[in-house]
Amino acid sequence: MLKVFGASVLTLTLLGCAGLSEGAMNAQPATYRAIGYAAWSIQSGSNAKQKQLMAIKAAKTEAMRDLAEKIHGALVSGRSIVVAHRGDSDFVQSSVEGLVRGARVVSIIPVAQDSYEVTLEVDAAEVEALRNMPPRTFR
């Protein structure tokens, strides 16, 4: 009985996963959102207020990068070397390059002791238009 119960649970779990995965693949979000964080204590600036504004800018930039990854994807490369069954070195790099248009600030929230969280959003139609544009290379 336990075996049957276990098998049923496994089957249900697998079905659930498949459904979720398929749904996630087919779902077209109305908007794409990205979040960036930055601590203001490490920013350059002559006073706390200026550092806070710089932190918001840094968080926006990070969110913009996250958005670019969601729109254009990221190129991941890596190299792991094992010598005589012992890990010798491990290197992973991910990079992104792309154009983002129509991104707007959804919220700027102070979090933890000295950080800011910035949420950016872009419409799915905008993303679709960007993806259909011919690829560009820029410096």
Place this chain on the structure above:
Amino acid sequence: MQKYLVPILALVIALPTDEAHAGLRYVSGEGRAVISGNDVTSARKAALADALYEAAAQLGTKVKGASQLNNGIYKDEHSILVDGHIRQHQIVAEGRENGSYFVKIDGIGNSDDSECGSSRVDLDMRKVRIQIANGITGYNYNAIVAGLRHGIDYLGEGESFRVTDQSHLPAISGAERDNHSTFDYMAQFTSSQPSLSGYSLSGDILVERIRNDGLLTNVTDIQATLSLKLYDNYTGSQIGLIRKSLTKADRRAIYGFAEPWQQQPRIDLHPLFEEARAELEHKLACQPLRAAVTEAGPSGIMLSVGAENGVNEGDYFLLTSTASKNQWQIVQVETVNSRQALARTLKPNPKILAGTTALLMR
């Protein structure tokens, strides 16, 4: 913050300004700057520059970034380059807040040409004068009349434009259009009013016979020439000339023999109209979509374009006040039917009057 003012302003101002066919986009931005000492003026300027930067970022931001994980040590670096041209902007809110100055703006920016063909402009076909030389008779004449009739219909079925006089076409039966005395099929349209927000096409189609006789041979060709001028109804200026020509062998005979030595197939005018429509599509695909305000009231602003023009719910239109070119209003489309759109203004002022021209922004 002030040290960023000069490069930011330089970037925003130095961006290209000559984008004749570029689309427009509604953008907004909010900027902040710390008030150092009591220098509110500098803080205000810095906040405005910041707001312009944020608004310009909506037009195009190039993002580059890389993250590395090297033997457990994480390092990342990313940069953004803002590249957008703000044509006009206005401050919608500003003030002091917790030791800093904030400025909120909205504005109109240029978007790039990649959106060509996403809308259909209105086109009036007017005064297309058709002449067929008297010497053309028989089966060739019949083929030309049929070809012109079909060709004009074909010309009006574009993807980047919508012929506003199309509704008149079914009313004209074959017999009315087959007017032997003038060959002017389009004369019926000359009394209708052109759409102020659209474009007009007028010109001539001439079908003539050209003689290329030799000493003993009687050689004639039929040449059809289409010459159409494209006008912008709003500015009144000519924005294009479409000139296409097609030559087809007609008679090949030897003097003294009644029968031609070679029977020529009927003339087919379709390639002529095919080329003309392709050029018309090309010229109109990147033209801005304009609309006229047909009604303005508390329930909203009614625009003279609709789903047939490619207008969607949520689209923005820019309206410039007739009283002052520096005052503009933005409306957002709420509902669309096939030929009209109902929009709502985003700001209380300036007031919009019927007859104002609106420009689609995307």
